[in-house]
Amino acid sequence: MKELSGKVAVITGAAEGIGRAIARRAAGEGMSLVLADIDQGGLDALAGEMAAAGTACLALRTDVSDPQAVDALADAAFARFGAVHLLVNNAGVAVAKSVWETTPRDWDWVMGVNFHGVTNGLRAFVPRMLEGGQPGHIVNTASIAGLLSVPALAAYNASKFAVVTVSEGLHHDLTLRGAPIGVSVLCPSWVKTRIADSSRHRAEADRVDPATLSGVSQKAGLAILKAVEAGITPEQVADSVFEAVAEERFYILTHPQSRAAVEIRMTDILQDRKPTLLSF
Template sequence: MRIEQGQVAVITGAAGGIGRGLAEEGGARGLRLVLTDVDGQRLSALTEQLQGLGVTVVSQVADVSDAAQVDALRDLAVERFGGVDLLFNNAGVLQTGFSWEIGADRWQRLLDINLGGVINGIRSFIPLLLGQQRPAQVVNTASLAGLVCSPMLGPYTVSKQAVVALSETLHYELAVLQAQVSVAVLCPGPVASDIMNSNQAAGAATGPLDVLLDSSIRQGMEPRELAREVFAGIEVGRFWLLPHKNFKPALERRLTSILDETNPVFQMADA
């Protein structure tokens, strides 16, 4: 799909990290933006920043785990801009800990946001995109955790692998319909953000792994750099958006283990 000025992009989880990078890069490319996040203060600040740069943007606080709030976001996009060209189902949180020690409420909350948010975006926006009868693009943010598994990240890994499966299923369904709507799944490694704050907000105790993971994330790829790779992938019609190529050997080891029916062995990511 060709990215052109004046197209409308809806971005969830827009106030920080990947979402903010997508918003800033989209605005620089002349897209009209519909932004949402649960953090109203940061969302408002980003909206004002972009408007100050001449970007056409409207924002609305929303919890993507709530289907009605996602519907309201869709309705806002239609009301203000007449339709949607790009949908970025990006909102997400992260939790750490042994799988059996994470409480049921924390498990459910993460699944509601990371997976439920994507489900709600698809359910709400796909009929609109199909009905427009013009090219449109959906990008679902998963993670390298959607392709490989690590200890202490059970809920996050489960949610992201489900997002990958849902995205691939949606790709096949759109192909069956010969639709002009395309889907891509974004599976990045560390991207500079404060996503680990969501772990603390959920009541998780901070341990050595959390400190190490937080440091790795904060020193990760710059969100704007990632956004440029995402837009480049959209324009060439790529389904798999894998900006961190150094993780491919880990994926290859996992696939080989599956095909050879050998027991998995965890290894740290290749440098």
């Protein structure tokens, strides 16, 4: 989808980080915006910024893990603008724990936001996008952790691998129907966001206390935090997203070294090797 001016973009997880950068870039392309996030304060701030810049914008607090909330988001988007052309299922959270330390509530939270946030978005928006018959594009935010298995991120890895395979299947489903809707899956490596502090959105009793985790998990959590702080900017990721949309490119890998790491993983599988512990 090359022509964006005058089109409508829906972005979840829009209040900060990658979502906010994508929203700003979409506004710069002349798009109208539907912004969703669970962070009301951040959402209001971004909506105010967009209004001041003259961008048509609808902002709605949304828990993407709740199917009814996402249905309401879709209802509001189509009621306001009549169409959706770019759907960015971006909301995401993380818990840094080994698999045996990950609690049932951790699994429900991470899978609810990262995976069902995507599937809820697809179920709520795709039928209406198809009915509209207009060219469009869907971007699902996964992670390089959806292509590589990272230590101490069991639930996050599982959720992001799930997003990748659902996105691949979505591409096939739309292609077989001859639909004018492209698909991309975003698989960034380290980006300067607050993903390492995403538990701030949980009830206090569910927040991770590093003191309760094994030493290996604590070290991994600190390493992830440092890697995020040293990552690329959300604006660089947004640039990669819009390049991919224009080129109708499916996989969006934002870091050059990621490709070499994915190749090593594929070789492990094809040569029946044990998984290589990769640095990316």
